[in-house]
Amino acid sequence: MDATLVFAVVAMAVAGLAVAVGSIGTAIGQGRSVVSALDAIARQPDASDRISRTLFVGLAMIESLAIYCLVIALILLFANPFAHLFER
Amino acid sequence: MGHEALFPEVLFRAGPVGITNTVLYSLIASAVLIAFALVVRLGLGRGLSAWQVVAESLIEHLEGVMHDMSQRDPRPYTPLVVTLALFIGVCNLIGLVPGLRAPTADFSTDAALAVVVFLAVPFYGIRAQGLRGYLRHYLEPSPLLLPLEVITEFSRTLALAVRLFGNIVSEELVIAVLLSLAGLLVPVPIMMLAVLTGVVQAYIFSVLTVVYLSAAVRAKPE
Numbered sequence: 001m002d003a004t005l006v007f008a009v010v011a012m013a014v015a016g017l018a019v020a021v022g023s024i025g026t027a028i029g030q031g032r033s034v035v036s037a038l039d040a041i042a043r044q045p046d047a048s049d050r051i052s053r054t055l056f057v058g059l060a061m062i063e064s065l066a067i068y069c070l071v072i073a074l075i076l077l078f079a080n081p082f083a084h085l086f087e088r
Numbered sequence: 089m090g091h092e093a094l095f096p097e098v099l100f101r102a103g104p105v106g107i108t109n110t111v112l113y114s115l116i117a118s119a120v121l122i123a124f125a126l127v128v129r130l131g132l133g134r135g136l137s138a139w140q141v142v143a144e145s146l147i148e149h150l151e152g153v154m155h156d157m158s159q160r161d162p163r164p165y166t167p168l169v170v171t172l173a174l175f176i177g178v179c180n181l182i183g184l185v186p187g188l189r190a191p192t193a194d195f196s197t198d199a200a201l202a203v204v205v206f207l208a209v210p211f212y213g214i215r216a217q218g219l220r221g222y223l224r225h226y227l228e229p230s231p232l233l234l235p236l237e238v239i240t241e242f243s244r245t246l247a248l249a250v251r252l253f254g255n256i257v258s259e260e261l262v263i264a265v266l267l268s269l270a271g272l273l274v275p276v277p278i279m280m281l282a283v284l285t286g287v288v289q290a291y292i293f294s295v296l297t298v299v300y301l302s303a304a305v306r307a308k309p310e
Contacts, residue, residue: 050156057299060292064247067254074257078094 007086015073022069029062094257096194114191117178146170150294157295158302165301168208172201173294176252180286183260184279190286193256195249202249205297206241213304222304248296255289 037055041048075081096108124139131137150170154162162169176192183190191197213222226237259282266275 053153053156053295056288057292057295060251060288060296064251064254067251067258070258071250071254074094074261 004086007083011076011080015076018069018073018076019066023066026062026066029065030059033058033062096189096196108194109189110191110194110197113182113188114179114197116188117175117182117191120178121174146174153295154298157298160302160305162298165212165298168204169294169297169301172204172297173290176201176293177287177290180256180290181283183256183286184282190256190260192252192289193260195253198249198253201252201293202245205248205300206245208297209241209300209304212301216305225304225306244300248293252289252293255285259285 033055037051040051044051096110098106098108099112100107124143128137128139128143131140147166147170150173151162151166154165154169158165179191179197181190182188183193192201210222213225216222226234259278263275263278263282266278
């Protein structure tokens with residue numbers, strides 16, 4: 001196995017791992033926030049407008065964590081700053 | 089395939105500067121918005137046109153959201169926030185036209201938009217409470233937190249740009265992968281989802297702008 005192949009395999013594996021591990025916490029967090037928002041709407045249907053608005057902003061904040069992992073994975077795969085060290 | 093998703097294509101070079109297709113497509117987005125504004129403007133005073141109803145309901149809805157978020161009169165921020173929302177929304181939706189690419193799928197566009205917000209926050213803050221008043225909020229509740237406040241300013245700007253970029257790029261990548269795997273018409277359900285994501289991301293960007301702006305002018309409610 002030459003260095004380029006090892007580099008490509010490691011980059012792919014780490015990119016997959018980054019997205020996989022990064023989504024776990026985000027999924028739990030988003031699930032919990034949706035659950036409590038639904039709870040609140042069930043208790044106070046009048047406030048559903050405000051609650052869902054705040055929910056959207058909160059979900060976007062939580063989701064950006066998963067998006068960071070995705071961007072890191074994309075950089076590893078397509079724009080890796082160290083790729084030139086392994087070119088043949 | 090991925091390389092094209094992350095980096096824009098250079099159409100031609102003007103001296104040392106490469107003009108990318110991002111520039112072209114964001115100009116198209118601006119042209120669409122300016123044409124819409126002109127149609128609404130020229131229709132004023134000639135009875136109620138459908139265009140005017142669309143524009144007014146859009147702006148009224150966004151002003152309502154801004155009022156709910158900041159608890160103060162939203163009119164000083166309406167030009168900035170509604171422009172951001174409309175531009176980002178149109179840019180996101182342009183990516184769904186076959187052959188075109190969303191300008192927001194290029195990190196330069198998102199970074200530029202985030203820098204606009206980054207500069208607008210001190211602008212509105214200083215205008216509302218004066219230079220001393222604005223700078224004092226960095227020292228509240230304790231001067232020990234000054235480094236954290238400064239880091240927050242930069243990290244939330246980065247987060248604003250990366251959030252928009254990641255969302256739009258990921259959905260373009262999903263569509264491209266499905267298209268290459270399964271062929272024509274299969275990505276259509278995902279593209280419907282992409283319409284929702286694009287609009288929601290424009291909404292999120294502008295709502296977060298309102299949150300940051302209202303935090304900067306908070307010392308003087310109503």
